[in-house]
Amino acid sequence: MTGPGVRPPRPPEWLDAAVCALEAGNWRDVLYVIYPQVVGEAQGQAARLLSMVHAITRGMRWRALGQVVEAWAEFGDAARMLPTSFCPTRDGQAIPLAVLAPAPEGDFGHAMLTWRAAQTVVREQQDLLALRALLVKPGLTLYEVLVYAYADYRRWVEDDPWTWLEPSADTPSVVRNTPMTFCARATRIRRFGRPFAADVDPAALRRAKGLPGLYADTMRYLAAAAAPAEGIPPRLGWTRAHELAIRWLDDVEKRLDLLASGDP
Amino acid sequence: MMACDAHLNSVLAYAAHIGAGVCVDVDLAAPWRPCPVSADAVDGTTNPLLKALVGPQAMRRVGRSAERPPTFKPSSAPLWARVAMIDALNFWLPSALDQSLVDAERGVARGRAAKTLPVDSEVRGVILGEAVNLARRASRGVVRYLRALAAHRGVLPVGLVRVLEPLVAGYGELLADVDNAADRQLSDVRRAWEAVAALRTSSYTMTPEAPARRPRRHPTRPRRASMIDPRQVQARVLALSRNPGAAEITVADTQLGDRPALLVRVPAYRRALDQPVVQRLRVRLLDGRSDAPRGQSLLTVEAKPPRGSSTVHLESIVELPGADVAPLRVDVFDALSKAPPALADTDEELQEVRRALAFLDEWRQLMAASQVSGTSLAPRLRELAECLAPGDVLERPLFPGGPSGADLRALARTGDAALLRRTRTLDEDGGGASDLFGLTTGAAGLLAAEVATADAENTRL
Numbered sequence: 001m002t003g004p005g006v007r008p009p010r011p012p013e014w015l016d017a018a019v020c021a022l023e024a025g026n027w028r029d030v031l032y033v034i035y036p037q038v039v040g041e042a043q044g045q046a047a048r049l050l051s052m053v054h055a056i057t058r059g060m061r062w063r064a065l066g067q068v069v070e071a072w073a074e075f076g077d078a079a080r081m082l083p084t085s086f087c088p089t090r091d092g093q094a095i096p097l098a099v100l101a102p103a104p105e106g107d108f109g110h111a112m113l114t115w116r117a118a119q120t121v122v123r124e125q126q127d128l129l130a131l132r133a134l135l136v137k138p139g140l141t142l143y144e145v146l147v148y149a150y151a152d153y154r155r156w157v158e159d160d161p162w163t164w165l166e167p168s169a170d171t172p173s174v175v176r177n178t179p180m181t182f183c184a185r186a187t188r189i190r191r192f193g194r195p196f197a198a199d200v201d202p203a204a205l206r207r208a209k210g211l212p213g214l215y216a217d218t219m220r221y222l223a224a225a226a227a228p229a230e231g232i233p234p235r236l237g238w239t240r241a242h243e244l245a246i247r248w249l250d251d252v253e254k255r256l257d258l259l260a261s262g263d264p
Numbered sequence: 265m266m267a268c269d270a271h272l273n274s275v276l277a278y279a280a281h282i283g284a285g286v287c288v289d290v291d292l293a294a295p296w297r298p299c300p301v302s303a304d305a306v307d308g309t310t311n312p313l314l315k316a317l318v319g320p321q322a323m324r325r326v327g328r329s330a331e332r333p334p335t336f337k338p339s340s341a342p343l344w345a346r347v348a349m350i351d352a353l354n355f356w357l358p359s360a361l362d363q364s365l366v367d368a369e370r371g372v373a374r375g376r377a378a379k380t381l382p383v384d385s386e387v388r389g390v391i392l393g394e395a396v397n398l399a400r401r402a403s404r405g406v407v408r409y410l411r412a413l414a415a416h417r418g419v420l421p422v423g424l425v426r427v428l429e430p431l432v433a434g435y436g437e438l439l440a441d442v443d444n445a446a447d448r449q450l451s452d453v454r455r456a457w458e459a460v461a462a463l464r465t466s467s468y469t470m471t472p473e474a475p476a477r478r479p480r481r482h483p484t485r486p487r488r489a490s491m492i493d494p495r496q497v498q499a500r501v502l503a504l505s506r507n508p509g510a511a512e513i514t515v516a517d518t519q520l521g522d523r524p525a526l527l528v529r530v531p532a533y534r535r536a537l538d539q540p541v542v543q544r545l546r547v548r549l550l551d552g553r554s555d556a557p558r559g560q561s562l563l564t565v566e567a568k569p570p571r572g573s574s575t576v577h578l579e580s581i582v583e584l585p586g587a588d589v590a591p592l593r594v595d596v597f598d599a600l601s602k603a604p605p606a607l608a609d610t611d612e613e614l615q616e617v618r619r620a621l622a623f624l625d626e627w628r629q630l631m632a633a634s635q636v637s638g639t640s641l642a643p644r645l646r647e648l649a650e651c652l653a654p655g656d657v658l659e660r661p662l663f664p665g666g667p668s669g670a671d672l673r674a675l676a677r678t679g680d681a682a683l684l685r686r687t688r689t690l691d692e693d694g695g696g697a698s699d700l701f702g703l704t705t706g707a708a709g710l711l712a713a714e715v716a717t718a719d720a721e722n723t724r725l
C-alpha cells in the first residue's frame with residue numbers, strides 16, 4: 001500500500017548485496033550464493049528487481065566465458081525489464097539500450113536499487129559497444145583481434161579477483177586458457193564485430209609475434225584504455241587489469257630507461 | 265518478442281522482429297492474411313527492407329498510423345513472410361520440437377531473405393549477421409540430430425528428406441559468405457549431412473493404423489486452479505494441457521513466515537528447464553478487478569518432485585496482501601511479456617487462444633504425420649472435434665475464423681485416402697488457400713522440426 005504519508009516497504013538487504021556485487025562485477029556471488037538463497041522469498045517489487053538482477057548476472061557470466069553475442073542479448077533483456085525512463089525504446093528493437101538517468105533524490109528504497117542496476121546495464125552495454133567499435137574498424141588485423149581477445153580474458157578472468165575466490169561450477173570452463181580455447185574465444189569476439197569472419201586458427205597465435213609480444217601489446221592496450229562508461233565505476237576486474245597493466249608498463253619503461261642510460 | 269494485439273480479431277497473432285527494428289505481424293490462425301509492417305525508425309538503414317516488404321509508396325506510411333499500418337500479402341514477399349511465420353510458430357506451438365532445428369530454420373530463412381536486399385545496404389549485413397549467429401548456435405544440436413539419423417536409420421521417408429535438405433543447403437549458403445569458408449560450426453552440419461544423404465529414401469505408404477494418442481478428457485476444472493495463458497510465456501516452457509478447458513496451475517494455502525500465502529505449482533515443459541526464460545518466470549495474483557497484481561513472486565524448479573512423478577513442476581510461494589483476499593486468477597508470465605493479463609480464466613479471448621492453439625497444434629501434427637507415414641487422419645479429426653466441440657456447440661467456430669466441430673467431422677467423412685492425397689500436395693497450393701489446408705502452406709508451411717518430430721513418433725510405433 002502506498003500513498004501520502006505511507007512509507008513504501010524497504011528493499012530486503014540481500015537485494016542491496018546483489019546489486020553491490022554486480023557493481024563490483026562479482027556475478028558468481030549473485031548466481032551461486034545470493035540468488036539460490038532468496039529466490040523463494042522474493043516478493044513484489046523485490047521479485048521484479050531480482051529478475052533483472054539475474055539477467056545482468058547471466059550477461060556477466062557469458063562475458064567471462066567469452067560468449068559476447070549471448071552477453072549482448074542478455075543485457076538487452078535486462079534493459080527491457082527496466083522502467084521506461086531507463087530504456088525508452090524497447091519494443092521492436094532487437095537489442096534495446098539502457099540510458100543514464102538522474103539518480104532518484106533522497107530515495108534509498110527500490111527506486112535507488114533500480115537506478116543502480118540500470119547503471120550496471122548501461123556500463124556493460126557501453127563496454128560491449130566499445131568492443132564492437134574496435135572490431136568493425138576498417139583494416140583490423142588478426143593480431144589486433146588476438147590483443148583484444150587477450151585483454152578481454154584478463155579483464156573478465158585472469159585479473160578479476162572474483163575468479164579466484166572460490167571455485168564454482170563455471171570455474172573450469174571460465175579459466176581454461178589453452179591455445180584452442182583462446183582461439184575459440186578470439187573467434188567469438190571477432191565475430192561480434194564481423195559475423196562472417198573466419199575461425200581464428202591456433203596457427204595464427206604461433207605466427208603472431210609469439211606469446212611474449214602478444215602479452216606486451218595487450219598490456220599496452222589495457223593501460224591506455226578508457227573506462228567503458230563515463231561516470232560509472234568500472235568492474236573490479238576491469239580496474240585491476242588496467243592498474244596491473246600500468247604497473248607493468250612502469251616497470252618495463254624503468255628497465256628500458258636504465259638500458260638506454262647504459263646502466264646495467 | 266511477445267504476442268501482441270496487432271491484428272484486429274486475430275487469435276494467434278505475433279509481432280516478429282525481422283531485423284533492424286522492423287516488425288511484421290502474422291497470424292498463425294489465418295496465415296494468408298496481409299501482414300502489417302511497423303518500424304522503430306524509417307531511415308537509410310530500414311528503407312531497403314521496408315521497400316522490399318511494402319513497396320516504395322507504402323513504405324512512407326510506416327510508423328504514421330498504428331491503426332492502419334501498411335501491409336503486404338504473404339505471397340508478394342514470401343521469404344520475409346516465412347521469416348516472420350517461423351518466429352510465430354516458435355512462439356506458439358506447444359508440442360515437442362527439436363529447438364535446434366527450429367533455430368536453424370530461423371537462421372537459414374533470415375539468410376535467404378536478407379540476400380534479396382541490395383548488396384551494399386546496411387540492413388542486409390545486420391540481418392545476415394543475425395542469421396549466421398542463429399545458425400551457429402543451432403549447429404551442435406542439428407549435428408547431433410543428423411548423426412543420430414545416420415546411425416540408427418537405414419531408410420528415411422522422403423517427406424523428411426524434403427524438409428531437411430533445404431535446411432542443410434541453407435547452412436552451405438551461409439558458409440559461402442564466411443571468409444575463406446572457415447567456419448567449423450557451419451561446416452560441421454554439412455559434413456553430418458553427408459552420412460544422412462547416403463541413406464535410402466522411401467516413398468509414402470498407406471498404412472491406415474492410427475497412432476496411439478494420449479486420451480483427451482473433457483474440460484475439467486479443479487476448484488483451486490488457474491489456466492496457463494499461452495500469450496504470456498513462449499511455448500514449450502510450461503506444459504500446456506492438450507485439453508483447452510483444463511487448468512494447469514494449482515494453488516494451495518500456505519504460510520510465508522507468519523503471513524498467509526499461496527503455494528503455486530505449474531508443470532514445466534521438461535526440455536526447457538535450462539533456458540533463460542525459466543529464470544524470468546513470475547507469478548502474479550489478480551483480483552479480477554484490475555490488472556495490477558495483488559502479489560508477485562518468482563518461479564523456481566521444485567526442489568523435491570513427489571515420489572513417482574515424472575512431471576517436473578515450477579513452484580512459487582506468493583504472499584497474500586491480506587487474509588481476506590481471495591485472488592480470482594493466478595497468472596504465470598515471462599518478465600519480458602507485454603501482453604496484459606487475463607483477469608479471469610473465463611476471459612473469452614483467453615479461451616479462444618487456448619482452443620485455437622489446441623486445434624492448430626493437433627492439426628499441424630496431423631499434417632506433419634502425413635508427410636512421413638500413412639497415418640490415418642479421419643479418426644483423429646473426429647476425436648479432435650469431439651474434444652474441442654462437444655455436441656452442444658458443434659456448429660460454433662472453435663475460434664473466430666476457425667472451423668467448427670461440424671466442419672471437422674465433415675472433413676473426416678471424406679475418408680483417409682482423399683485426405684492424405686490432399687495433405688501430400690500441400691506445396692502445390694502455393695500458400696494462397698484460406699481454408700484449413702492453408703494453415704500449413706506457403707509461409708506457414710511445416711517446420712523441419714515438426715516433420716522430424718512426426719518421423720520420430722512414427723519410428724517409435
